Amino acid sequence: MQIIRKKRKNLSGKKAKYVLDSFAILAYLTEEEGADVVEDLLNRAESGGVNLYLNYVNLGEVYYITVKLDINQGQSSGRKIGKVGGDQKYNMMSRCYFCNGKVVEKKVKVDFRWGDELVVIEDVPAEVCQQCGEKYLSPEVYKEMENLAKTKENPVKHIAIDVIRFVKPARDKVKSL
Numbered sequence: 001m002q003i004i005r006k007k008r009k010n011l012s013g014k015k016a017k018y019v020l021d022s023f024a025i026l027a028y029l030t031e032e033e034g035a036d037v038v039e040d041l042l043n044r045a046e047s048g049g050v051n052l053y054l055n056y057v058n059l060g061e062v063y064y065i066t067v068k069l070d071i072n073q074g075q076s077s078g079r080k081i082g083k084v085g086g087d088q089k090y091n092m093m094s095r096c097y098f099c100n101g102k103v104v105e106k107k108v109k110v111d112f113r114w115g116d117e118l119v120v121i122e123d124v125p126a127e128v129c130q131q132c133g134e135k136y137l138s139p140e141v142y143k144e145m146e147n148l149a150k151t152k153e154n155p156v157k158h159i160a161i162d163v164i165r166f167v168k169p170a171r172d173k174v175k176s177l
Contacts, residue, residue: 016050019097022058026065053097056126056137060113063146093127093136101131108135114149118161121145 018041028038045052093103106128110121124145127136137145 015048017053017093017097018050019053019055020058021055022061022065025054025058025062029062029066053093053136056110056135056142059137059139059142096129096132096134098134099129099132101129103127103129103136110135110137110145112145112149114146117149119149119152120159121148122156 020038020041024034024038026032027034028042041050041052044050095101096103104127106126107123108126108128110124110126112119112121124137125141128134
């Protein structure tokens with residue numbers, strides 16, 4: 001399994017860009033195969049040598065899994081989650097990692113899950129690809145969304161949501177379509 005995707009070789013003198021997925025971060029935190037590669041990238045990013053990106057959905061997945069599995073609680077092995085974060089300024093992307101479309105700053109609406117709860121957060125500052133719609137959030141914005149979802153202070157409105165269970169269609173029904 002490839003845990004890190006590099007956009008392209010860096011021949012122009014610009015910093016190389018990497019997008020980490022949730023498997024890469026989890027491998028790093030639990031010291032599984034590939035953790036050394038992720039650690040090297042984190043160290044290079046910390047020293048300003050490369051730019052690292054993480055989709056907000058993947059960040060949420062990492063956070064949820066680490067809380068659910070209680071990573072770093074009562075363990076002598078494993079890495080501390082705090083090393084993934086940091087006080088570094090978040091750099092805006094100019095191009096989407098996935099489709100190379102132009103990325104612009106926008107305010108968006110995010111359907112944010114906190115445990116079994118769903119909270120809709122409006123006016124979230126994000127970087128959004130104009131071509132495919134991929135959203136990129138800074139770590140600071142994600143942390144604030146987490147705090148808003150936890151506290152649910154001063155909601156501007158309440159909405160009802162229908163929950164529908166997906167039922168796999170029978171094979172003969174699919175063929176007739």
